[in-house]
Amino acid sequence: MALIAGLHAWEALDSRGTPTVGCVVRLADGSEGEAIVPSGASTGTHEAHERRDGGERYGGKGVAGAVGSVLAEIAPAIVGLDAADQALVDTTMRELDGTANLSRLGANAVLAASVATALAAARSQRLPLWQALCPDLPPLLPLPMVNVVSGGAHAGGLIDVQDFLVVPVGASSFSEAIEWASRVRAATAEVLRERGHDTSLVADEGGLAAPLPSNRAALDVLLAGIQRSGLEPGVEAAIAVDIAATQFLADGAYVLASENRSLRAQELVDEIAAWVADYPIVSVEDALGEDDDAGWRYASDRLAPIVQLLGDDLFVTSPPRLEAGIRGGIANAVLVKPNQVGTLTDAWRVVEIARAAGYATVLSARSGETEDSWLADLAVGWRTGQVKVGSTTRSERTAKWNRLLRIEAEEPGAAFAGAAVLAPLASHDSPTHLHPGGQK
Ligand code: PGA
Ligand code: ZN
Numbered sequence: 001m002a003l004i005a006g007l008h009a010w011e012a013l014d015s016r017g018t019p020t021v022g023c024v025v026r027l028a029d030g031s032e033g034e035a036i037v038p039s040g041a042s043t044g045t046h047e048a049h050e051r052r053d054g055g056e057r058y059g060g061k062g063v064a065g066a067v068g069s070v071l072a073e074i075a076p077a078i079v080g081l082d083a084a085d086q087a088l089v090d091t092t093m094r095e096l097d098g099t100a101n102l103s104r105l106g107a108n109a110v111l112a113a114s115v116a117t118a119l120a121a122a123r124s125q126r127l128p129l130w131q132a133l134c135p136d137l138p139p140l141l142p143l144p145m146v147n148v149v150s151g152g153a154h155a156g157g158l159i160d161v162q163d164f165l166v167v168p169v170g171a172s173s174f175s176e177a178i179e180w181a182s183r184v185r186a187a188t189a190e191v192l193r194e195r196g197h198d199t200s201l202v203a204d205e206g207g208l209a210a211p212l213p214s215n216r217a218a219l220d221v222l223l224a225g226i227q228r229s230g231l232e233p234g235v236e237a238a239i240a241v242d243i244a245a246t247q248f249l250a251d252g253a254y255v256l257a258s259e260n261r262s263l264r265a266q267e268l269v270d271e272i273a274a275w276v277a278d279y280p281i282v283s284v285e286d287a288l289g290e291d292d293d294a295g296w297r298y299a300s301d302r303l304a305p306i307v308q309l310l311g312d313d314l315f316v317t318s319p320p321r322l323e324a325g326i327r328g329g330i331a332n333a334v335l336v337k338p339n340q341v342g343t344l345t346d347a348w349r350v351v352e353i354a355r356a357a358g359y360a361t362v363l364s365a366r367s368g369e370t371e372d373s374w375l376a377d378l379a380v381g382w383r384t385g386q387v388k389v390g391s392t393t394r395s396e397r398t399a400k401w402n403r404l405l406r407i408e409a410e411e412p413g414a415a416f417a418g419a420a421v422l423a424p425l426a427s428h429d430s431p432t433h434l435h436p437g438g439q440k
Helices: 064-078 088-095 107-126 129-133 174-194 216-228 263-276 293-303 319-328 342-355 374-381 395-410 425-429
Strands: 004-013 021-029 032-036 143-150 163-167 238-242 253-256 261-264 280-285 308-311 333-336 360-364 386-390
Touching: 004 064, 004 107, 021 064, 032 107, 064 088, 064 129, 064 253, 064 425, 088 107, 088 342, 107 129, 107 174, 107 360, 107 374, 129 374, 143 174, 143 216, 143 333, 163 174, 163 216, 163 280, 163 395, 174 216, 174 395, 216 263, 238 308, 253 263, 261 263, 263 280, 293 308, 308 360, 360 374, 374 386, 374 395, 386 395
Parallel strands: 143 386, 238 280, 280 308, 308 333, 333 360, 360 386
Antiparallel strands: 004 021, 021 032, 143 163, 163 238, 253 261
């Protein structure tokens, strides 16, 4: 038993300089776990509630109230509980909050305590977090999707689509995947410079932020970068896109401002299908707005058989929203962001539900991140198969890559997920190493 003895919390800063919650959990045996939670910019309406103060401080974005939740309410409720019983700790906080979206205490307060508890419990067992989450299975290093060109809410709306990412589908290890991704980023920057763009400015996730004339122009630049890097497009290095379509949906129309076009849902899906035909695209995230049910139906029929169709704002790491999507045959993969749901237990539940339905899972950071690396351990311990944390630059991103590189270096028996985890491949193939039973 590793009993929780005390908590402390404070107002920290994320990678955008916006306040966020830091929390330390101390156990009776002296072990400690510390976590600082991330925050999104292109957030879904159905996400758990991030509690902010309003008023003057930090332009209203202060989190003194959420910090107060940890100190005044969460601490007295979970002190004395066994930190190794994550489900009990998380359920206790959810019941204490009493709302469906954690709006009373704040999901930022609850997640900070949830993650710090997991880290303290692992420390007390003298295990790395990934191993505490998955004690009986060898680690599985995820296939990364790495941001190269950024648009949307992370780059001042320079282009409409939010992320153009490289997926090193031919790599045979995690470290090789990162080397390839880094090579593609450098080559893509060269291509942009030759075409007259400044590459010194980067977007929130470290992606290159250039005022390109269209979304296709960004795909052209990334494909040229892959070719210049010497990797074979589609075989060694493929492309993923996060359309983040909720962000440019206005009054029922999808407004591609950079191209001066306004599309209906079906037209947008047809446009994306044409991109998939013309470029080596293996994954499409948030092709439609978060509540565009008819659009998602059409996208699922048209795109899910040929590409990984990934729900982020659509599913918001919510067990009931994912279950409804699975019942309706919507999408074939889910992005998992712990702060969208507020506890590790619920995020893990989403991984379990997805896995049982043959949906692929991509663990994801947020655009506002922190120097913490626990997300990397979740990817390995939960064996999500894929991970998305932004570019290979900026320390809040490299903190996660570096942690994964260390785990691979230290664990000679570590398997690398590789391209077989991509949906729709994953659902046909269902490799047994992705279906471990008995995880906590
Ligand atoms: P966010 O972006 O953290 O700003 O929501 C990440 C994503 O959309 O995948
Ligand atoms: Zn997204």
